Amino acid sequence: MTKDPYSLPAEEFYARGDSYFLPHISIDCVIFGFHDNQLKVLLLEWKDSLRWSLPGGFILKDEDIDQAATTILLKRTGLEKIHLQQFHTFGDPNRDRKKHGINPPKGSNPKSWIMDRFVTIGYWALVEHSKVTPTPDAFSRSCSWCEISEVPELILDHNLIIEKALESLRLQLNDYPVGFNLLPAKFTMPELQSLYETILAEKLDRRNFQKKILSLGILTRLNERKQGGAHKAPFLYKFDKKKYQKALKQGLSFGI
Amino acid sequence: MTKDPYSLPAEEFYARGDSYFLPHISIDCVIFGFHDNQLKVLLLEWKDSLRWSLPGGFILKDEDIDQAATTILLKRTGLEKIHLQQFHTFGDPNRDRKKHGINPPKGSNPKSWIMDRFVTIGYWALVEHSKVTPTPDAFSRSCSWCEISEVPELILDHNLIIEKALESLRLQLNDYPVGFNLLPAKFTMPELQSLYETILAEKLDRRNFQKKILSLGILTRLNERKQGGAHKAPFLYKFDKKKYQKALKQGLSFGI
Numbered sequence: 260m261t262k263d264p265y266s267l268p269a270e271e272f273y274a275r276g277d278s279y280f281l282p283h284i285s286i287d288c289v290i291f292g293f294h295d296n297q298l299k300v301l302l303l304e305w306k307d308s309l310r311w312s313l314p315g316g317f318i319l320k321d322e323d324i325d326q327a328a329t330t331i332l333l334k335r336t337g338l339e340k341i342h343l344q345q346f347h348t349f350g351d352p353n354r355d356r357k358k359h360g361i362n363p364p365k366g367s368n369p370k371s372w373i374m375d376r377f378v379t380i381g382y383w384a385l386v387e388h389s390k391v392t393p394t395p396d397a398f399s400r401s402c403s404w405c406e407i408s409e410v411p412e413l414i415l416d417h418n419l420i421i422e423k424a425l426e427s428l429r430l431q432l433n434d435y436p437v438g439f440n441l442l443p444a445k446f447t448m449p450e451l452q453s454l455y456e457t458i459l460a461e462k463l464d465r466r467n468f469q470k471k472i473l474s475l476g477i478l479t480r481l482n483e484r485k486q487g488g489a490h491k492a493p494f495l496y497k498f499d500k501k502k503y504q505k506a507l508k509q510g511l512s513f514g515i
Numbered sequence: 516m517t518k519d520p521y522s523l524p525a526e527e528f529y530a531r532g533d534s535y536f537l538p539h540i541s542i543d544c545v546i547f548g549f550h551d552n553q554l555k556v557l558l559l560e561w562k563d564s565l566r567w568s569l570p571g572g573f574i575l576k577d578e579d580i581d582q583a584a585t586t587i588l589l590k591r592t593g594l595e596k597i598h599l600q601q602f603h604t605f606g607d608p609n610r611d612r613k614k615h616g617i618n619p620p621k622g623s624n625p626k627s628w629i630m631d632r633f634v635t636i637g638y639w640a641l642v643e644h645s646k647v648t649p650t651p652d653a654f655s656r657s658c659s660w661c662e663i664s665e666v667p668e669l670i671l672d673h674n675l676i677i678e679k680a681l682e683s684l685r686l687q688l689n690d691y692p693v694g695f696n697l698l699p700a701k702f703t704m705p706e707l708q709s710l711y712e713t714i715l716a717e718k719l720d721r722r723n724f725q726k727k728i729l730s731l732g733i734l735t736r737l738n739e740r741k742q743g744g745a746h747k748a749p750f751l752y753k754f755d756k757k758k759y760q761k762a763l764k765q766g767l768s769f770g771i
Contacts, residue, residue, distance in 0.1 A: 281539050281632070281634070282538060282539065283537050283538065283539065283540060284539060284540060284634055318606065318634070320608075320632070321608045321632075322608060323606060323607055323608055324604065324606025324634060325606070327606075345603065345604060347601065348580065348601060348604045348636050350574065350579060350580025350581070350583075350636070351579055352576075352577045352578060352579055376537070376576070376577075378537070378540055378574070378580060378636075380604050380606070380634075430690050433689050433690055434686050434689055434690070
């Protein structure tokens with residue numbers, strides 16, 4: 260057995276991939292990045308059909324599903340040790356390439372295991388845009404960032420998967436801190452607010468935001484302003500890593 | 516093909532169930548009820564081995580996973596039209612009955628599809644205790660309520676599944692209203708607080724709780740006190756169904 264079935268030639272992958280992977284189960288990853296005040300997501304453009312899809316993959320017969328997701332993230336971004344949040348499993352019986360007119364590459368078996376119905380487990384990750392090297396998989400000609408508001412029509416239910424990932428990310432904002440992987444090490448309050456506004460897709464009141472976010476006790480204000488010089492330049496902040504990690508573990512308990 | 520493969524004799528179910536169901540994927544349901552100020556969960560006791568497990572089942576080859584979960588809930592409780600919350604998919608490669616010394620019933624094929632590794636999709640539901648008729652499945656001798664704090668050792672990772680369901684339910688309290696299916700139509704503020712305290716496993720301040728819960732605008736105070744008579748008897752409340760449904764859809768936005 261080869262160690263990495265993803266490196267098999269397409270024809271063989273389609274013919275015999277199911278001797279490595281669990282049948283009927285896949286993983287799709289919604290990889291979010293934040294750049295130029297925009298929330299972006301990583302997409303693949305397929306070689307043959309020029310369709311767009313989320314980065315995804317399968318689960319080795321003896322592999323943990325979280326590990327399978329970690330491998331996909333690593334292969335597409337070069338990033339390790341990033342938190343992947345499992346958010347939803349998609350099990351519409353129409354998740355079946357045959358029903359969507361998607362054919363295997365020329366020369367591959369049209370009755371391939373990949374043409375069966377798949378239940379897919381969705382994960383999202385928040386990554387630092389500048390640290391990512393978008394890398395296409397064997398079936399894609401490109402891998403690139405796409406602004407959330409400009410995502411094209413994707414295969415199967417991948418647009419719905421992004422929608423659900425965003426919903427999960429928005430709810431997460433209530434319960435857990437967000438920003439550590441998305442912002443540079445030092446950032447201003449307006450930058451942090453802009454990140455929250457982009458994820459929530461709504462404008463927030465500046466004073467309320469500052470009050471609430473400071474009350475979480477996860478920020479440290481530095482004795483340093485953006486760019487130096489002008490007195491009106493905003494102060495820089497950084498996350499208090501210890502308190503941030505604690506909040507990640509325990510939740511923020513905004514609620515009752 | 517029979518319409519309901521769950522009604523097959525055990526031997527046949529073990530031998531040929533995989534001609535009806537997706538292989539390697541199962542569903543487990545954590546069904547919560549609230550009774551005598553206690554949070555309870557529905558468990559099955561197996562016929563042969565007297566082990567305990569969560570109610571669960573499989574997914575027909577052309578069935579939506581949510582529908583499969585709905586069928587399990589109906590079969591075990593008699594309840595329909597209850598919201599089932601998918602909360603996590605469990606994919607440890609050790610989720611394999613062989614690795615846990617669990618054997619198929621006598622006379623069944625020890626190499627049955629059921630003895631393979633399974634990835635399981637977890638759902639929880641909140642149901643009105645008094646409306647449930649706990650009903651064992653074909654492999655169980657009993658189906659009964661068990662207090663959360665008294666759950667015995669369950670098969671595979673089912674204890675972990677309950678833990679994760681509780682975690683999800685607790686987070687849900689921050690984002691969505693809870694209580695509609697758990698409490699009787701009319702209830703007192705102390706009863707509602709007690710429900711929240713039981714789910715959160717912590718004592719809450721009476722005045723704070725009342726202030727926060729009323730601020731959600733989902734309750735209507737009735738002009739009626741518990742039991743009539745004494746003036747100190749607490750007022751009865753009911754949920755404003757329309758506002759409750761809206762909050763379920765939009766979230767409570769306690770947060771930023």
